[in-house]
Amino acid sequence: MSTPTSTSDAEALIDSLDKKGPLYRIQGALHRFPWLSPLLVLILAMIIFYLLNHRFLLPANLSLIMQQVSIVGAIAVAQTLVILTAGIDLSVGAITVFATMVMAKSAFENGVPGPLALVLGIAVGAGAGALNGVLITRLKLPPFIVTLGTLGIFTALTLIYATGRTVRDTELADILKVMGNVIKLGPFTITWGVIAMILLYVIFAYVMRNTAWGKHVYAVGDDPVAAGLAGIRVNRVLFSVYTVGGVILAIAGWITIGRVNAASPNVIPDANLDSITAVVIGGTSLFGGRGTMIGTFIGAVLVGVVSNGLSLAGLDQAYKILAIGILVITAVALDQWIRKVRS
């Protein structure tokens, strides 16, 4: 009845033969697995840095890289969620620091018990994210503008609340410092912060791939009108993304306290752009709807590797900035090319 005719089969075969060039295959593979290219670059970079300085691959150095990556790596989980919805969050760093100060200061100065201070910090992170979500879904303002505004608001709130003071090592509640605890894993030295970051990736990689919410986030970023017609409540998904992002950022704040062993309003000044860099290098499209958590993880590690490797090779920090800049532009150009895939 409606089986395809032999002509259409033949045509389909010709079509597919036409497009079986090697370049087309690479494009197809990258389209399916957008994290392949940063992974290749990562492996290449590690080989080069090893050749430049054999100390690069020492377990102690690799452990250090992971610790250096842990904060931006955790923040980039939240940034990936937002960018998958075709948004951008410029306030991630500000929310992280805000949560950090709330945790540290409420415990130190207001006598809030440590665990409660931690929960309070996470609640503040969720609230800050929810504010972004409300402004974006209710006032219909573009995420870029909303988060540029809240970047200022949260930074100011942090400064006002902290009164310019750092909460130091000895003044910190014990539970806030656990992310700095060290575990020996063979020759490697892993902090709890690194484990927490990796756990965030494992959890959200699962959520994005295996739950309906994950699919809805992709669909909303891909085409909000189509998602709405399919019965997805687009605004609700967007709101939840920013709120969940806020929780992740507060956890990143917790990791920050462990890593720097203090809570200061002036830590991680570059977190916003660094997180976007990690996401973009990791193959997630700024146009939304495509990208993976594993890609962002590779992106974050790649930035850490380049930064560490260049300084081990004795090069100036300026070269690090140069290299990251080139990586970002290459990644976005690659994304544009991949998105042209059609059968």
Place this chain on the structure above:
Amino acid sequence: MSTVTTLQPIVQAKDLLKTFGRVVGLNHCSLELYAGEVLAVIGDNGAGKSTLIKCISGAETPDSGEIFVDGKQVSFKSSIDARTAGIETVYQNLAVAPALDIASNMYLGRELRKDGFLGKVLRQLDHKGMKVKSKDEMTRLGIGTLQDMSQAVETLSGGQRQAVSVARAQLFGSKVIILDEPTAALGVRESNQVLKMIEGLRDRGLPVILISHNMPQVFQVADRIHVQRLGTRAAVITPSTFSMNDAVAIMTGALKVEEKDQAMGPVRGA
């Protein structure tokens, strides 16, 4: 074929009125769709085709008039209400999320979860089940050449994408499928694929409302043709009693059709 068609329409719109400010979109317009038929809706731009379909699919709410599904009166506040009542609409371009795979698109917003702990606690989706059922559905629509349900929809041809949205529409026990200009963006071969699909739907007893500008296609698949003019129904004709030129003449008002020559009741299965 000896399908017994009852006289009660599956979908009936009665006397719909819809105005946009001072512009009259629908002027006391009616429509009936009977079981197992393809009803084409044609009309010039601005004749009210889209408004009529939007009222039936819940995207617009008429100012006055009544809509019945299976004889029961309904009032749609949104397209979700219409879908719940069994009316699925396949939109021209906006039907799918291009970066998601076929199975995910098919079940978008209505995903299947695994049983037991994995599904209930970990909320894990039943990827395999969705793929298998998607494949079955696509095969039933005559798109059996697609093997891989984890392929992104953007890698499909226009006809195959149309098939994905149609398959999705009928997957959820719908009573009626509305297709809005399904072939507008397609080439000849793919258009034929879609037309075959429409006939397949009808042969399985699912009535279809087809909005189209393409006269030859309308005359090829429609059982009855609802001609819309100036916000209301100018006539309902059949492809066997009127020519394409007649249809155009009715659309432009050059030809008036008497009540007795029209096909107001079901013509299929007689």
